[in-house]
Amino acid sequence: MGVKVAKFGGSSVADAIQLAKVKKIIEADPERKYIVVSAPGKRFDGDSKITDLLYLCNTYIEHNVPCDQIYQVIVDRFMAMEMSLGVNVGLEKEFAEIRTKLEAGEGPDYIASRGEYLNAKLTAAYLGLDFVDAAGLVKFNEKGKFMDEETDEALSAELAKHDGAVIPGFYGTMPNGKIKTFTRGGSDITGSIVAKAVDAVIYENWTDVHGFLQADPRIVKNPEPISHISYAELRELSYMGASVLHENAIYPVRGRNIPINIRNTNDPEHPGTMIVSEAKPEDDGRVITGIAGSKDFVVINLHKNLMSSEPGYVRRLLGILEGYGINFEHLPSGIDTVSVVIAKKQLGNNLGDVLDEIDRKLSPDTVEVSHDIALVATVGTGMANRCGTAARLFAALADAKVNIRMIDQGSSEMNIIVGVENKDFETAIRAIYNAFVTEGANK
Secondary structure, eight states: OOEEEEEOOGGGSSHHHHHHHHHHHTTTTTEEEEEEEOOOSSSTOOOOOOHHHHHHHHHHHHHTTOOOHHHHHHHHHHHHHHHHHHHOHHHHHHHOOOHHHHHHTOOHHHHHHHHHHHHHHHHHHHTOOOEETTTSSSOOOOOOOHHHEEEEEEEEHHHHOOOEEEEOOSEOOTSSOOOOEEEETTHHOOOOOHHHHHTOOOEEEEEESSSSSOOTTTTSSOBBBOSEEEEHHHHHHHTTOOOOOOOOGGHHHHHHTTEEEEEEEEEETTTOOEEEEEOOOOOOOOSSOEEEEEEEEEEEEEEEEGGGGGGTHHHHHHHHHHHTTTOOBBOOBOOOEEEEEEEEEHHHOHHHHHHHHHHHOOOEEEEEEEEEEEEEEEEEEEGGGOHHHHHHHHHHHTTTTTOOOEEEEOOSSSEEEEEEGGGGGGHHHHHHHHIIIIITTTT
């Protein structure tokens, strides 16, 4: 069939017991040639992720506080894994080098990356595969921006020398050789990059769930699974809070039309969720694919008579936000009104200054600020061709007595986003789910 790339997340490589499951999965399919691993995750409730401990260790050192106890916890955990797996990769020497660089102020990116680095070395030895370091192959420029073409060329050339290999996720290097990490969850991106580099027939992303669900199980009881989902639908759901896969893991494989298969390490027979270029038509004719959302947004509403006759008004508004390094989420507008939706954490303590600058530079007639707003996205390619979808959604919210504060629909007609008060967030998701899935059988 072709080469497969398998990425295993933190829960899948948390200890020797989990790595034994990984080995069975790899040995069950000889086409799984290239393996990407995360740092060890939590083994049980109350446990710590290795990456979190490494970050904490760095924080202690930055504040001139000894981190001996934390560092020893990290050492002990890896040493126990090495012993249980029956391999010897020289961890004592590795930890001595890491500690030296820690105390020399190597920086948080280097420190955080060592969980993946050490785990990849252990996993490679256990599986009998080559270890290929991401350093020097996954490339970032001097500003820390990922270099796609250069990485693809370097990885393709190196991996062609190996019939099988284990590659650490999450990090690469800048031109000066310093370690640079992706954002948290970035091992998903590394797996996608490797799949592209070897022109894989499929990118398997192994985790501790069966794939994507149509809603958050913490909000909706036993939500239906999603068997197939398109890249575009996944992007929308991931951006709005569905966290099974890092949202930026889509781009490397999308251009090569490589499908992503979300699988469960603890239940390898389950087919999981297949992420493809175009959504597969479902036998049940579903309208929506999934519902996701996030809380804690601020909406700045501007009104000015004849706004539409004033060229560059919205550009200047966004320029003010850019000056403070603030990203916006949505920009609903009318003839004489425009609203900008911003995550509260993006605004920080700058709201007052932003409002002053808006008043000074844009001279709006009125400015209103709405706090504690949640966004709920209902996503599905099937919505575009169904009459009455929006009416059904709004009726469900009205029946649940949820007041809609904002409505925004993408030009693709693949999603409808509503703004509601934080306190109505869970109620809104349940109401939409019930209308389209439970009561409406998604038809």
